[in-house]
Amino acid sequence: MGTSEAVLQVLSGAVPRLFHSDSCLSTSDSIFASKFRLKCSRRRASRYLQFLKCSSVLQYGVRGIGSGVPNKKADPSSLQICKCQKSESVSGVTTEDGNGAWFVDNAKNLNPINGMVNAPNVLEFQDLQHLKQENEGLKSNSANGTLRDTFHKISVDSIEDEAWDLLRESVVYYCGSPIGTIAAKDPTSSNTLNYDQVFIRDFIPSGIAFLLKGEYDIVRNFILHTLQLQSWEKTMDCHSPGQGLMPASFKVRTVPLDGDDSATEEVLDPDFGEAAIGRVAPVDSGLWWIILLRAYGKCSGDLSVQERVDVQTGIKMILRLCIADGFDMFPTLLVTDGSCMIDRRMGIHGHPLEIQALFYSALLCAREMLAPEDGSADLLRALNNRLVALSFHIREYYWVDMKKLNEIYRYKTEEYSYDAVNKFNIYPDQISPWLVEWMPNKGGYLIGNLQPAHMDFRFFSLGNLWSVVSGLATMDQSHAILDLIEAKWADLVAGMPFKICYPALEGQEWQIITGSDPKNTPWSYHNAGAWPTLLWQLTVACIKMDRPDIAAKAVEVAEKRISQDKWPEYYDTKRGRFIGKQSQLFQTWSIAGYLVAKLLLADPSKAKILVTEEDSELVNAFSCMISANPRRKRGRKNLKQTYIV
Ligand code: GLC
Numbered sequence: 001m002g003t004s005e006a007v008l009q010v011l012s013g014a015v016p017r018l019f020h021s022d023s024c025l026s027t028s029d030s031i032f033a034s035k036f037r038l039k040c041s042r043r044r045a046s047r048y049l050q051f052l053k054c055s056s057v058l059q060y061g062v063r064g065i066g067s068g069v070p071n072k073k074a075d076p077s078s079l080q081i082c083k084c085q086k087s088e089s090v091s092g093v094t095t096e097d098g099n100g101a102w103f104v105d106n107a108k109n110l111n112p113i114n115g116m117v118n119a120p121n122v123l124e125f126q127d128l129q130h131l132k133q134e135n136e137g138l139k140s141n142s143a144n145g146t147l148r149d150t151f152h153k154i155s156v157d158s159i160e161d162e163a164w165d166l167l168r169e170s171v172v173y174y175c176g177s178p179i180g181t182i183a184a185k186d187p188t189s190s191n192t193l194n195y196d197q198v199f200i201r202d203f204i205p206s207g208i209a210f211l212l213k214g215e216y217d218i219v220r221n222f223i224l225h226t227l228q229l230q231s232w233e234k235t236m237d238c239h240s241p242g243q244g245l246m247p248a249s250f251k252v253r254t255v256p257l258d259g260d261d262s263a264t265e266e267v268l269d270p271d272f273g274e275a276a277i278g279r280v281a282p283v284d285s286g287l288w289w290i291i292l293l294r295a296y297g298k299c300s301g302d303l304s305v306q307e308r309v310d311v312q313t314g315i316k317m318i319l320r321l322c323i324a325d326g327f328d329m330f331p332t333l334l335v336t337d338g339s340c341m342i343d344r345r346m347g348i349h350g351h352p353l354e355i356q357a358l359f360y361s362a363l364l365c366a367r368e369m370l371a372p373e374d375g376s377a378d379l380l381r382a383l384n385n386r387l388v389a390l391s392f393h394i395r396e397y398y399w400v401d402m403k404k405l406n407e408i409y410r411y412k413t414e415e416y417s418y419d420a421v422n423k424f425n426i427y428p429d430q431i432s433p434w435l436v437e438w439m440p441n442k443g444g445y446l447i448g449n450l451q452p453a454h455m456d457f458r459f460f461s462l463g464n465l466w467s468v469v470s471g472l473a474t475m476d477q478s479h480a481i482l483d484l485i486e487a488k489w490a491d492l493v494a495g496m497p498f499k500i501c502y503p504a505l506e507g508q509e510w511q512i513i514t515g516s517d518p519k520n521t522p523w524s525y526h527n528a529g530a531w532p533t534l535l536w537q538l539t540v541a542c543i544k545m546d547r548p549d550i551a552a553k554a555v556e557v558a559e560k561r562i563s564q565d566k567w568p569e570y571y572d573t574k575r576g577r578f579i580g581k582q583s584q585l586f587q588t589w590s591i592a593g594y595l596v597a598k599l600l601l602a603d604p605s606k607a608k609i610l611v612t613e614e615d616s617e618l619v620n621a622f623s624c625m626i627s628a629n630p631r632r633k634r635g636r637k638n639l640k641q642t643y644i645v
Contacts, residue, residue, distance in 0.1 A: 353463030401444025
């Protein structure tokens with residue numbers, strides 16, 4: 001059976017997915033693979049039961065372990081299993097190995113007063129203090145430049161060393177192989193919630209850091225294991241989401257081996273949102289997975305992973321899920337609130353920019369990786385059409401700058417016609433007073449969301465930065481976004497890079513839009529808190545636009561506090577002055593984000609593993625679309641100044 005045929009059959013549920021062996025299975029590949037296939041077949045068959053015996057399927061769907069459903073025994077056949085009889089570890093970091101011991105020992109050495117992390121660092125810190133005093137004593141002396149440089153270098157080097165130690169400590173093992181990094185590892189906190197899991201989106205900066213360091217195995221393992229989870233039979237109250245969905249996170253659990261009390265086995269237990277707070281669907285996971293897959297190939301030179309039949313099938317499943325026809329009028333992806341990094345209610349349901357930027361990026365990456373074959377011609381055609389329509393839509397309708405704001409301010413409304421200027425019937429009163437003040441003369445950005453009669457004018461950082469990285473924004477728009485970041489430094493960076501969005505929802509707006517969410521109070525967490533992890537996306541964007549100095553400045557701001565503050569997940573207040581109220585400490589993607597920023601600034605050419613550019617084919621298609629646009633036909637004179645194609 002040809003690949004395309006297989007894909008079609010798999011998509012229609014006619015045959016189980018084919019799985020290939022992976023590193024974890026290296027000793028018993030074939031046995032495991034066939035066993036897994038059998039299990040998949042069994043689950044496929046059980047689909048029919050869902051209609052008949054809903055309650056029992058529900059038990060099946062929640063999979064027992066840790067599900068919070070009493071008296072439901074784990075069904076080990078529904079978990080990805082690797083029998084590792086010696087393992088005592090749940091998360092993969094065992095207390096017997098050297099690394100585990102390091103963590104425990106050093107946790108005891110935590111010094112809450114000066115905020116240092118571990119003994120070696122306390123010593124280094126004292127040395128640094130000493131150096132600093134000497135340095136200050138010499139301030140009036142013109143010869144102190146070298147000393148200051150030395151002090152700065154030692155201090156920065158020690159932060160980087162500490163970050164690498166912490167990142168390695170966060171690695172999760174499955175059957176002895178590294179497969180991901182835990183979301184946060186704060187030895188002083190008992191409130192881990194689900195931060196003890198490997199989140200797909202959180203692993204991206206970890207994976208990139210390892211790739212840039214030449215450590216490819218963990219990324220390869222991550223890609224292949226999460227791919228296997230993609231085919232999971234997932235249900236929430238009898239409903240199954242689409243087949244290409246990737247989990248938000250997964251956990252390695254150690255469970256007793258069936259029929260043998262003296263042994264244990266490790267299982268991978270994914271969460272597709274069916275256990276997540278708010279039951280949010282992780283739409284971004286699959287998109288990030290495709291982006292990481294391309295980066296892996298580009299960085300390691302190993303294209304064999306993306307060429308595998310199961311990986312090709314995985315890419316196509318994600319794509320088909322995203323580009324399936326629906327009721328949509330727009331080429332943007334329609335999603336519920338909380339379907340991305342902002343994974344709780346924040347009023348971003350609809351067509352949030354972050355998802356559109358990742359979608360565009362994933363489409364471009366997939367286009368590069370999909371093997372040309374007869375069966376994928378339709379998919380490729382659909383993909384190309386979507387790329388053009390999506391970039392046109394975002395560049396045209398999401399873009400705001402002073403000029404465009406003024407246009408909106410003077411919009412006519414209720415235009416019933418094919419060539420309306422105000423296509424979405426935006427009422428000019430939606431331009432909030434904050435925006436009139438905030439928009440700089442030089443610069444602009446892509447708005448957060450666009451729906452009929454609704455523009456969400458909030459600035460969302462990840463969406464804007466990734467639009468630069470992926471080329472969803474034009475070159476001129478990309479520069480304008482960086483201009484705005486420079487102009488609004490005091491709001492977006494201030495004491496800690498980088499605000500997740502701006503401004504915060506306050507008062508009644510906060511009550512209505514977040515549902516009075518106490519975690520998302522104004523200037524906290526997703527509601528305009530500052531997230532150090534965003535440093536890496538900022539750095540890639542700045543490098544792409546040949547303006548790395550902006551990122552370097554932001555890294556310097558972070559370096560002043562991030563290690564002493566114990567690598568928080570996020571910061572609160574308008575200027576990012578406090579460590580977030582409920583922020584996790586030793587948050588892995590804060591650590592990895594910093595490291596990726598440093599590594600890329602040290603060798604900017606490496607950013608190409610993440611950057612995508614439009615090729616001539618797309619540019620041509622885009623130009624045709626622009627000239628066919630009725631709005632343009634009507635001859636707006638200054639068009640070129642606003643949108644550069
Ligand atoms: C929070 C963040 C989410 C992240 C998770 C794990 O829920 O909103 O983006 O993936 O924590 O760090």
